[in-house]
Amino acid sequence: MNMTMNIKTGSDLRSLVRSGKFNDQTAGQAPDFLQGNVVILPKEFASDFLQFCQNNPKPCPLIALSKPGESSLPELGENIDIRHDVPRYRIYHDGVLQEEVSDIETLWSDDLVTFVLGCSFTFEEALIRNGFSVRHIENKQNVPMFKCGIQTIKSGIFNGPLVVTMRPYKASDIPAVFDICAHYPHAHGTPVFWGNPADIGIDDLQKPDYGDPVFVAEDEVPVFWACGVTPQAAIERAKPRLCITHAPGHMLVTDVHSSKGIPPITGMQNFVENT
Amino acid sequence: MNMTMNIKTGSDLRSLVRSGKFNDQTAGQAPDFLQGNVVILPKEFASDFLQFCQNNPKPCPLIALSKPGESSLPELGENIDIRHDVPRYRIYHDGVLQEEVSDIETLWSDDLVTFVLGCSFTFEEALIRNGFSVRHIENKQNVPMFKCGIQTIKSGIFNGPLVVTMRPYKASDIPAVFDICAHYPHAHGTPVFWGNPADIGIDDLQKPDYGDPVFVAEDEVPVFWACGVTPQAAIERAKPRLCITHAPGHMLVTDVHSSKGIPPITGMQNFVENT
Numbered sequence: 192m193n194m195t196m197n198i199k200t201g202s203d204l205r206s207l208v209r210s211g212k213f214n215d216q217t218a219g220q221a222p223d224f225l226q227g228n229v230v231i232l233p234k235e236f237a238s239d240f241l242q243f244c245q246n247n248p249k250p251c252p253l254i255a256l257s258k259p260g261e262s263s264l265p266e267l268g269e270n271i272d273i274r275h276d277v278p279r280y281r282i283y284h285d286g287v288l289q290e291e292v293s294d295i296e297t298l299w300s301d302d303l304v305t306f307v308l309g310c311s312f313t314f315e316e317a318l319i320r321n322g323f324s325v326r327h328i329e330n331k332q333n334v335p336m337f338k339c340g341i342q343t344i345k346s347g348i349f350n351g352p353l354v355v356t357m358r359p360y361k362a363s364d365i366p367a368v369f370d371i372c373a374h375y376p377h378a379h380g381t382p383v384f385w386g387n388p389a390d391i392g393i394d395d396l397q398k399p400d401y402g403d404p405v406f407v408a409e410d411e412v413p414v415f416w417a418c419g420v421t422p423q424a425a426i427e428r429a430k431p432r433l434c435i436t437h438a439p440g441h442m443l444v445t446d447v448h449s450s451k452g453i454p455p456i457t458g459m460q461n462f463v464e465n466t
Numbered sequence: 467m468n469m470t471m472n473i474k475t476g477s478d479l480r481s482l483v484r485s486g487k488f489n490d491q492t493a494g495q496a497p498d499f500l501q502g503n504v505v506i507l508p509k510e511f512a513s514d515f516l517q518f519c520q521n522n523p524k525p526c527p528l529i530a531l532s533k534p535g536e537s538s539l540p541e542l543g544e545n546i547d548i549r550h551d552v553p554r555y556r557i558y559h560d561g562v563l564q565e566e567v568s569d570i571e572t573l574w575s576d577d578l579v580t581f582v583l584g585c586s587f588t589f590e591e592a593l594i595r596n597g598f599s600v601r602h603i604e605n606k607q608n609v610p611m612f613k614c615g616i617q618t619i620k621s622g623i624f625n626g627p628l629v630v631t632m633r634p635y636k637a638s639d640i641p642a643v644f645d646i647c648a649h650y651p652h653a654h655g656t657p658v659f660w661g662n663p664a665d666i667g668i669d670d671l672q673k674p675d676y677g678d679p680v681f682v683a684e685d686e687v688p689v690f691w692a693c694g695v696t697p698q699a700a701i702e703r704a705k706p707r708l709c710i711t712h713a714p715g716h717m718l719v720t721d722v723h724s725s726k727g728i729p730p731i732t733g734m735q736n737f738v739e740n741t
Contacts, residue, residue, distance in 0.1 A: 238641070245648065245656040248523055249619075344524075344616055344628075344658060353619075366513070369734040373520065376730055381520040383619060452727060455655075457645040 200224065201268055201444040205276040214278045214293055216440035218328075222316055225378070225449050226442035227254055227267070227307035228419040229277055230426070231295075231435040234259045237304040237462040239347025243425060244306065246344040250353055250421035252309040252377045254447075256458045260301035266454075268446035273305045279438035286430030291438050298435065304462065310419050310442055311356060313378035313449045317371050326359055326405045333440075334358070335399035336418050340392020341383070343421060348429040354420040355383065357396065359411040368414065377453040385414040475499065476543055476719040480551040489553045489568055491715035493603075497591055500653070500724050501717035502529055502542070502582035503694040504552055505701070506570075506710035509534045512579040512737040514622025518700060519581065521619040525628055525696030527584040527652045529722075531733045535576035541729075543721035548580045554713035561705030566713050573710065579737065585694050585717055586631060588653035588724045592646050601634055601680045608715075609633070610674035611693050615667020616658070618696060623704040629695040630658065632671065634686040643689065652728040660689040 198204045201224040207213035244251040264271045274296045327334045334356045341353040397404040473479045476499040482488035519526040539546045549571045602609045609631045616628040672679040
């Protein structure tokens with residue numbers, strides 16, 4: 192599949208994915224539509240993970256949640272089938288990555304629950320649209336990510352450090368950058384910190400835990416956002432027997448306009464046996 | 467003023483407050499309308515406090531933010547004047563409570579910024595409406611509040627422990643309670659923890675840091691929510707030269723229906739000098 196192809200809508204992109212004609216990263220595709228991180232867990236872990244997302248909305252902004260066994264996500268698009276519509280999936284057993292696949296129909300079962308979390312593409316596109324370039328995109332790099340010294344709020348079996356991304360900006364631009372991102376609380380929202388990385392337990396900006404190091408100029412300040420890798424780090428620690436996620440950059444592309452608000456998500460009662 | 471009087475709308479209540487005819491606690495008044503915690507700070511502290519709210523949306527759900535010197539809050543009601551419309555205010559100098567007053571016109575200045583944060587009345591009324599009684603309301607007590615072992619995300623000069631409230635429920639009721647509260651992310655939303663209080667650093671449920679101890683029956687589990695006293699505790703530590711808040715229980719009553727979603731709040735650019 193040609194990376195330069197320009198797909199306009201989430202629905203178009205998912206059709207191509209489902210028919211095997213698109214298996215690339217989704218950055219820049221269907222740019223007006225919300226893209227999401229995907230986490231699929233067996234029902235017995237769903238109540239703890241729902242609590243983890245609700246307790247830590249900056250790194251884990253929940254935009255949709257399925258009932259057990261339900262493969263559609265009607266809030267995000269009319270014909271979504273989560274078993275086929277993500278360009279690439281990762282399969283974890285006991286917290287360890289086992290393989291990457293392009294379809295999960297054979298793994299599907301009635302007790303699987305799908306969580307979709309907003310992702311940074313949404314605010315990055317808004318920053319660019321407003322004239323604030325994003326360094327790692329300019330440089331065709333991956334965003335640098337760091338396990339920082341801030342802890343998430345523990346929720347059942349899920350806990351661990353807040354993972355943050357870094358994008359450098361001039362100090363005078365930070366208020367405008369902050370206000371642009373404030374429009375997207377469902378996509379990590381405002382930066383959590385800017386200034387001396389050591390203040391949030393980051394020793395060396397040139398040695399990210401994930402992604403690529405990016406250049407920070409002398410007149411720039413490193414600005415840090417909560418990152419959707421945070422739940423992945425918590426899952427690796429919790430070691431559920433099975434977990435399926437999207438592969439990095441290969442997101443679920445939805446039919447929801449990026450600027451639309453996301454209604455509150457409920458569903459705890461679907462994960463607990465009636466007593 | 468008679469506590470038993472039933473005022474239907476936020477606008478009606480604020481008229482009574484403004485004319486000096488109502489200076490009581492606002493619980494149960496204008497029950498369909500959002501009530502808010504009020505924090506007023508000089509502009510030089512506003513950027514740090516905005517960051518604190520955005521970083522800690524569970525204890526500090528921002529529902530409105532003014533420009534410096536602006537005493538209206540058009541998003542929350544057509545004719546709100548924050549200098550007159552709160553039944554009782556608290557004045558802090560250098561983090562120390564100095565006095566309680568019923569009007570702040572004489573203290574007002576062009577550099578004051580008003581923050582309004584959602585409050586627990588909203589989800590408590592929803593719980594009661596759905597048949598889940600709230601123990602401290604049943605017992606005509608104040609909700610018990612605890613400084614717990616979870617830390618907020620430090621933001622400029624503001625930091626400190628998460629303050630939580632406790633309401634006991636039967637274990638089998640917790641999923642329904644969780645889902646009801648999930649509808650109100652602008653009012654602390656879902657509980658952050660339930661189970662053994664020691665797991666979040668609370669030694670003795672019968673010795674709350676604020677409010678009254680309440681009875682937990684043998685077949686009940688203590689359930690904890692993030693609390694709007696969290697920012698007050700952070701303000702006491704940060705010691706800004708001036709801070710004005712509502713007095714506990716004496717909230718700003720708005721014209722916004724409790725079930726309505728709150729659009730994202732921006733405003734950082736109003737607090738930083740142009741460079």
